[in-house]
Amino acid sequence: MNAGALRAALGEASASLGIAWVDExxxxxxxxxxxxxxxxxxxxxxxxxxxxxxAGRGRRGKVWSSAxxxxxxxxxxxxxxxxxxxxxxxxxxxxxxxxxxxASSRLGxxxxxxxxxxDAVGAGRKAGGILIETAPSGHRRIAVIGIGLNVLEQRxxxxxxxxxxxxxxxxxxxxxxxxCRSVPALLDALASFEGGGFAAFAERFAARDLLxxxxxxxxxxxNLPTVEGTAIGVSAAGELLVRTGPGIETIVSGEVSVRLADxxxxxxxxxxxxxx
Numbered sequence: 001m002n003a004g005a006l007r008a009a010l011g012e013a014s015a016s017l018g019i020a021w022v023d024e025x026x027x028x029x030x031x032x033x034x035x036x037x038x039x040x041x042x043x044x045x046x047x048x049x050x051x052x053x054x055a056g057r058g059r060r061g062k063v064w065s066s067a068x069x070x071x072x073x074x075x076x077x078x079x080x081x082x083x084x085x086x087x088x089x090x091x092x093x094x095x096x097x098x099x100x101x102x103a104s105s106r107l108g109x110x111x112x113x114x115x116x117x118x119d120a121v122g123a124g125r126k127a128g129g130i131l132i133e134t135a136p137s138g139h140r141r142i143a144v145i146g147i148g149l150n151v152l153e154q155r156x157x158x159x160x161x162x163x164x165x166x167x168x169x170x171x172x173x174x175x176x177x178x179x180c181r182s183v184p185a186l187l188d189a190l191a192s193f194e195g196g197g198f199a200a201f202a203e204r205f206a207a208r209d210l211l212x213x214x215x216x217x218x219x220x221x222x223n224l225p226t227v228e229g230t231a232i233g234v235s236a237a238g239e240l241l242v243r244t245g246p247g248i249e250t251i252v253s254g255e256v257s258v259r260l261a262d263x264x265x266x267x268x269x270x271x272x273x274x275x276x
Contacts (some may be wrong), residue, residue, distance in 0.1 A: 087198025087238025
């Protein structure tokens with residue numbers, strides 16, 4: 001597919017959207033960030049889709065692996081009208097999950113930026129991830145929202161959480177079809193977020209919150225002790241709330257690593273088929 005086919009499929013939703021589609025690039029996020037720093041006009045949102053990323057990135061510098069024609073990787077650049085991005089990754093995740101899984105809650109949201117396919121006993125495997133970065137552009141900042149989704153079955157050999165793909169809940173899913181459903185939802189979500197922040201998404205996020213009520217472990221640094229507790233939801237600003245022995249801890253995205261406390265046991269019961 002190409003930018004013209006996408007614009008035709010999106011119709012009115014693409015009227016004020018700049019669209020570019022490339023066969024391969026290092027990272028769509030890096031490309032849009034570089035454009036922002038070079039002074040490219042982001043007065044209208046800019047969408048960059050790549051059939052393949054050779055240097056895709058996840059949160060905290062991790063590699064994001066993707067397979068051509070089986071994965072969907074794209075980034076959306078948005079000129080911010082607000083300086084408060086609290087809860088933006090949760091809002092984006094909620095919008096994606098609702099667009100791709102409207103009839104159930106099979107797609108769960110793992111704070112702060114992952115989409116997981118949840119099975120009948122509440123365990124899950126990673127189906128997608130979100131990476132949000134910002135860059136200055138004149139007197140404003142540009143938010144670049146990177147999305148990676150596993151659409152068809154694929155193998156990635158370094159997974160720690162297992163891998164899921166959208167074909168498991170939608171037998172007709174294709175990367176192009178998923179893109180056509182995702183882009184309007186993201187444009188609507190960003191407009192809503194600028195108007196009211198995370199509050200407009202809080203209830204919908206709670207319905208898909210994978211961690212709520214689960215035992216979790218987290219640490220604030222590589223050389224600091226791991227703390228265990230029970231996740232009890234998120235704050236009005238999208239911070240993770242964890243009940244521990246001393247009280248309730250507030251965990252801020254970007255400062256901690258959070259793992260389900262029973263991940264290791266779940267992995268022992270069902271070996272991962274692939275990874276991302």
